[in-house]
Protein backbone atom coordinates (compact mmCIF):
# COMPACT_ATOMS: atom_id res chain seq x y z
CA UNK A 1 0.00 0.00 0.00
CA UNK A 2 1.33 3.46 -0.83
CA UNK A 3 1.22 6.46 1.52
CA UNK A 4 3.63 8.81 3.15
CA UNK A 5 6.90 7.75 4.72
CA UNK A 6 7.53 7.79 8.46
CA UNK A 7 9.86 10.20 10.22
CA UNK A 8 11.91 8.19 12.69
CA UNK A 9 14.41 9.92 14.95
CA UNK A 10 17.15 8.18 16.91
CA UNK A 11 18.44 10.11 19.93
CA UNK A 12 20.82 9.55 22.81
CA UNK A 13 23.95 10.88 24.45
CA UNK A 14 27.36 10.52 22.78
CA UNK A 15 28.45 6.85 22.43
CA UNK A 16 24.97 5.39 22.97
CA UNK A 17 25.24 3.51 19.66
CA UNK A 18 23.01 5.71 17.49
CA UNK A 19 25.08 5.71 14.31
CA UNK A 20 25.66 1.92 14.32
CA UNK A 21 21.99 1.27 15.01
CA UNK A 22 20.80 3.70 12.32
CA UNK A 23 22.90 1.85 9.73
CA UNK A 24 21.54 -1.55 10.85
CA UNK A 25 17.98 -0.23 10.81
CA UNK A 26 18.27 1.16 7.30
CA UNK A 27 19.73 -2.02 5.88
CA UNK A 28 17.03 -4.15 7.57
CA UNK A 29 14.26 -1.88 6.24
CA UNK A 30 15.73 -1.88 2.73
CA UNK A 31 15.86 -5.66 2.72
CA UNK A 32 12.18 -5.71 3.75
CA UNK A 33 11.47 -3.64 0.61
CA UNK A 34 10.80 -0.25 2.26
CA UNK A 35 11.84 3.03 0.69
CA UNK A 36 14.14 4.55 3.30
CA UNK A 37 16.93 7.08 3.68
CA UNK A 38 19.26 7.86 6.55
CA UNK A 39 20.03 11.44 7.59
CA UNK A 40 22.32 12.82 10.25
CA UNK A 41 22.36 16.07 12.20
CA UNK A 42 24.49 18.04 12.32
CA UNK A 43 24.98 17.73 8.56
CA UNK A 44 28.60 18.88 8.51
CA UNK A 45 28.73 19.30 4.70
CA UNK A 46 26.71 22.55 4.43
CA UNK A 47 27.97 26.07 5.27
CA UNK A 48 26.31 26.02 8.70
CA UNK A 49 27.56 22.46 9.18
CA UNK A 50 31.16 23.53 8.51
CA UNK A 51 30.87 26.24 11.18
CA UNK A 52 29.40 23.73 13.62
CA UNK A 53 32.17 21.25 12.84
CA UNK A 54 34.87 23.87 13.49
CA UNK A 55 33.21 24.72 16.81
CA UNK A 56 32.89 21.07 17.90
CA UNK A 57 36.54 20.45 17.06
CA UNK A 58 37.58 23.57 19.00
CA UNK A 59 38.99 25.27 15.86
CA UNK A 60 36.60 28.18 16.31
CA UNK A 61 35.04 29.79 19.39
CA UNK A 62 31.45 30.91 19.04
CA UNK A 63 28.86 32.38 21.40
CA UNK A 64 26.66 29.59 22.82
CA UNK A 65 23.48 31.23 21.49
CA UNK A 66 24.99 31.40 18.03
CA UNK A 67 25.99 27.73 18.14
CA UNK A 68 22.48 26.78 19.18
CA UNK A 69 20.94 28.74 16.33
CA UNK A 70 23.41 27.26 13.84
CA UNK A 71 22.39 23.72 14.84
CA UNK A 72 18.76 24.70 14.37
CA UNK A 73 19.44 26.38 11.00
CA UNK A 74 21.29 23.25 9.94
CA UNK A 75 18.00 21.34 10.41
CA UNK A 76 15.80 23.97 8.76
CA UNK A 77 18.05 23.76 5.67
CA UNK A 78 16.85 20.17 5.22
CA UNK A 79 13.17 20.78 6.05
CA UNK A 80 11.76 21.00 2.50
CA UNK A 81 13.87 18.05 1.37
CA UNK A 82 12.57 15.99 4.30
CA UNK A 83 8.94 16.85 3.59
CA UNK A 84 9.39 16.07 -0.09
CA UNK A 85 10.79 12.63 0.70
CA UNK A 86 8.11 11.84 3.28
CA UNK A 87 5.35 12.78 0.82
CA UNK A 88 6.98 10.56 -1.82
CA UNK A 89 6.66 7.62 0.59
CA UNK A 90 10.29 7.55 1.68
CA UNK A 91 10.77 6.89 5.40
CA UNK A 92 13.59 8.81 7.05
CA UNK A 93 15.85 7.48 9.77
CA UNK A 94 17.36 10.54 11.40
CA UNK A 95 20.47 10.30 13.58
CA UNK A 96 19.89 13.19 16.09
CA UNK A 97 17.32 15.96 15.71
CA UNK A 98 15.95 18.95 17.61
CA UNK A 99 15.91 16.99 20.89
CA UNK A 100 19.71 16.94 20.78
CA UNK A 101 19.62 20.66 20.10
CA UNK A 102 17.58 21.35 23.24
CA UNK A 103 19.23 18.72 25.47
CA UNK A 104 22.82 19.82 24.75
CA UNK A 105 22.44 23.58 24.86
CA UNK A 106 20.27 23.51 27.97
CA UNK A 107 23.05 21.59 29.73
CA UNK A 108 25.06 24.83 29.50
CA UNK A 109 24.89 27.53 32.18
CA UNK A 110 22.10 30.06 31.71
CA UNK A 111 19.93 28.22 29.16
CA UNK A 112 16.41 26.99 29.81
CA UNK A 113 14.91 24.05 27.96
CA UNK A 114 12.08 26.30 26.86
CA UNK A 115 14.38 28.87 25.24
CA UNK A 116 16.31 26.09 23.55
CA UNK A 117 13.21 24.52 21.98
CA UNK A 118 12.02 27.73 20.33
CA UNK A 119 14.05 27.88 17.09
CA UNK A 120 13.09 24.30 16.14
CA UNK A 121 9.35 24.78 16.67
CA UNK A 122 7.51 23.92 13.45
CA UNK A 123 9.99 21.42 12.00
CA UNK A 124 8.43 18.15 10.81
CA UNK A 125 7.24 16.29 13.89
CA UNK A 126 8.74 12.79 14.25
CA UNK A 127 6.34 9.84 14.20
CA UNK A 128 8.68 7.94 16.47
CA UNK A 129 11.65 8.88 18.63
CA UNK A 130 13.86 5.97 19.63
CA UNK A 131 15.85 7.08 22.65
CA UNK A 132 18.89 4.89 23.22
CA UNK A 133 19.09 5.06 26.96
CA UNK A 134 22.57 4.67 28.44
CA UNK A 135 24.07 6.24 31.55
CA UNK A 136 26.91 8.70 31.00
CA UNK A 137 29.21 6.39 32.99
CA UNK A 138 28.47 3.43 30.72
CA UNK A 139 28.80 5.57 27.63
CA UNK A 140 32.22 6.75 28.75
CA UNK A 141 33.40 3.17 29.31
CA UNK A 142 32.61 2.30 25.67
CA UNK A 143 36.02 2.98 24.23
CA UNK A 144 36.32 6.51 25.61
CA UNK A 145 35.23 9.84 24.28
CA UNK A 146 36.98 11.59 21.41
CA UNK A 147 38.24 15.13 21.33
CA UNK A 148 35.00 16.97 20.62
CA UNK A 149 33.82 19.76 22.86
CA UNK A 150 30.85 18.04 24.58
CA UNK A 151 32.53 14.69 25.23
CA UNK A 152 32.85 14.99 29.02
CA UNK A 153 31.06 12.73 31.47
CA UNK A 154 29.65 15.51 33.72
CA UNK A 155 28.22 17.37 30.74
CA UNK A 156 26.76 14.18 29.24
CA UNK A 157 25.03 13.45 32.56
CA UNK A 158 23.18 16.76 32.34
CA UNK A 159 22.36 16.10 28.69
CA UNK A 160 20.92 12.71 29.62
CA UNK A 161 18.63 14.30 32.24
CA UNK A 162 17.52 16.93 29.75
CA UNK A 163 16.65 14.29 27.16
CA UNK A 164 14.39 12.56 29.68
CA UNK A 165 12.55 15.84 30.26
CA UNK A 166 11.79 16.04 26.53
CA UNK A 167 10.05 12.66 26.42
CA UNK A 168 6.61 12.73 24.78
CA UNK A 169 4.09 10.17 23.55
CA UNK A 170 6.05 9.38 20.37
CA UNK A 171 9.08 8.31 22.42
CA UNK A 172 10.22 4.76 22.98
CA UNK A 173 13.01 4.41 25.50
CA UNK A 174 15.32 1.56 24.51
CA UNK A 175 17.79 0.05 26.97
CA UNK A 176 21.03 0.64 25.05
CA UNK A 177 23.09 -1.47 27.45
CA UNK A 178 21.60 -4.64 25.85
CA UNK A 179 23.48 -6.48 23.10
CA UNK A 180 23.69 -4.68 19.74
CA UNK A 181 21.38 -7.33 18.23
CA UNK A 182 18.70 -6.98 20.92
CA UNK A 183 18.71 -3.20 20.62
CA UNK A 184 18.37 -3.60 16.86
CA UNK A 185 15.43 -6.01 17.12
CA UNK A 186 13.56 -3.75 19.53
CA UNK A 187 14.10 -0.74 17.30
CA UNK A 188 13.03 -2.60 14.16
CA UNK A 189 9.80 -3.85 15.76
CA UNK A 190 8.84 -0.33 16.76
CA UNK A 191 9.72 1.12 13.36
CA UNK A 192 7.80 -1.54 11.44
CA UNK A 193 4.54 -0.79 13.22
CA UNK A 194 4.96 2.97 12.87
CA UNK A 195 5.67 2.76 9.12
CA UNK A 196 2.36 0.91 8.67
CA UNK A 197 0.36 3.22 10.95
CA UNK A 198 1.35 6.65 9.58
CA UNK A 199 0.44 6.03 5.95
CA UNK A 200 -2.83 7.96 6.04
CA UNK A 201 -1.76 10.52 8.65
CA UNK A 202 -0.70 14.15 8.19
CA UNK A 203 2.82 15.23 9.13
CA UNK A 204 2.66 17.31 12.29
CA UNK A 205 4.74 20.30 13.38
CA UNK A 206 7.22 19.84 16.18
CA UNK A 207 6.43 21.48 19.55
CA UNK A 208 3.47 23.46 18.18
Ligand code: TMP
Pocket residue numbers: 014041042056071072096097098100101102104105148150151
Ligand atom coordinates in the same frame (compact mmCIF):
# COMPACT_ATOMS: atom_id res chain seq x y z
P1 TMP B 1 27.56 13.81 16.44
O1 TMP B 1 28.68 13.29 17.29
O2 TMP B 1 26.33 12.97 16.47
O3 TMP B 1 28.03 14.17 15.05
O4 TMP B 1 27.09 15.18 17.10
C1 TMP B 1 28.00 16.18 17.34
C2 TMP B 1 27.81 16.82 18.67
O5 TMP B 1 26.90 17.92 18.57
C3 TMP B 1 27.30 15.91 19.77
O6 TMP B 1 28.08 16.13 20.95
C4 TMP B 1 25.89 16.40 20.00
C5 TMP B 1 25.94 17.86 19.62
N1 TMP B 1 24.69 18.45 19.11
C6 TMP B 1 24.22 19.64 19.67
O7 TMP B 1 24.81 20.17 20.61
N2 TMP B 1 23.11 20.21 19.15
C7 TMP B 1 22.41 19.65 18.10
O8 TMP B 1 21.40 20.21 17.66
C8 TMP B 1 22.91 18.42 17.52
C9 TMP B 1 22.19 17.80 16.37
C10 TMP B 1 24.05 17.87 18.06
